[in-house]
Amino acid sequence: xxxxxxxxxxxxxxxxxxxxxxxxxxxxxxxxxxxxxxxxxxxxxxxxxxxxxxxxxxxxxxxxxxxxxxxxxxxxxxxxxxxxxxxxxxxxxxxxxxxxxxxxxxxxxxxxx
Amino acid sequence: xxxxxxxxxxxxxxxxxxxxxxxxxxxxxxxxxxxxxxxxxxxxxxxxxxxxxxxxxxxxxxxxxxxxxxxxxxxxxxxxxxxxxxxxxxxxxxxxxxxxxxxxxxxxxxxxxxxx
Numbered sequence: 001x002x003x004x005x006x007x008x009x010x011x012x013x014x015x016x017x018x019x020x021x022x023x024x025x026x027x028x029x030x031x032x033x034x035x036x037x038x039x040x041x042x043x044x045x046x047x048x049x050x051x052x053x054x055x056x057x058x059x060x061x062x063x064x065x066x067x068x069x070x071x072x073x074x075x076x077x078x079x080x081x082x083x084x085x086x087x088x089x090x091x092x093x094x095x096x097x098x099x100x101x102x103x104x105x106x107x108x109x110x111x112x113x
Numbered sequence: 114x115x116x117x118x119x120x121x122x123x124x125x126x127x128x129x130x131x132x133x134x135x136x137x138x139x140x141x142x143x144x145x146x147x148x149x150x151x152x153x154x155x156x157x158x159x160x161x162x163x164x165x166x167x168x169x170x171x172x173x174x175x176x177x178x179x180x181x182x183x184x185x186x187x188x189x190x191x192x193x194x195x196x197x198x199x200x201x202x203x204x205x206x207x208x209x210x211x212x213x214x215x216x217x218x219x220x221x222x223x224x225x226x227x228x229x
Contacts, residue, residue: 034218041225042222043205043223044203044220045220046217049216089156089157099145099208100147100159101218103156105155106155
């Protein structure tokens, strides 16, 4: 079946550097994407979302890029901080089919001091 | 503001025992409600999805069931737990399609279930 996947399971980043987390999706009908952050033992927290009619969206220290041609989604975190250490999930949705997200497997980000 | 509660936070149960996990949402009405399971070090698997009272969709065959007795209450149950039911159970809510400008799902704090 179609699914969302990730290229890198673990990403080590030096504090202060920028982080880039990648995600590949295979369902070309998906029109809504979300990035979540999950800290150990907690529920996922919303970071940023993007609809398929956009290529880029920026939040506070985060940017999501969507490349529909190659079905690729990325999350960029600027000036990575120790508090950014967590597992990051991308998720996709087809809005008209109901709000049911399909989650990728997750990428662990480790920030080194 | 909206909040979502889950309890208990942790639970250790013997194989073959029953299960009841509860989730409630405050500050919104007629939400979509979801139950997910997360195995250690893995992603989230959607178990059940509800668009209204008494309306439950099961996403994967399993040993669990869900009920929605009230608009903002979602319960996950089992009559006899299996070892494979161990995991981190997350409840989430979202607005109904067409009722908002964002469609993110908001997650509860989760219940860590260990079946021994």
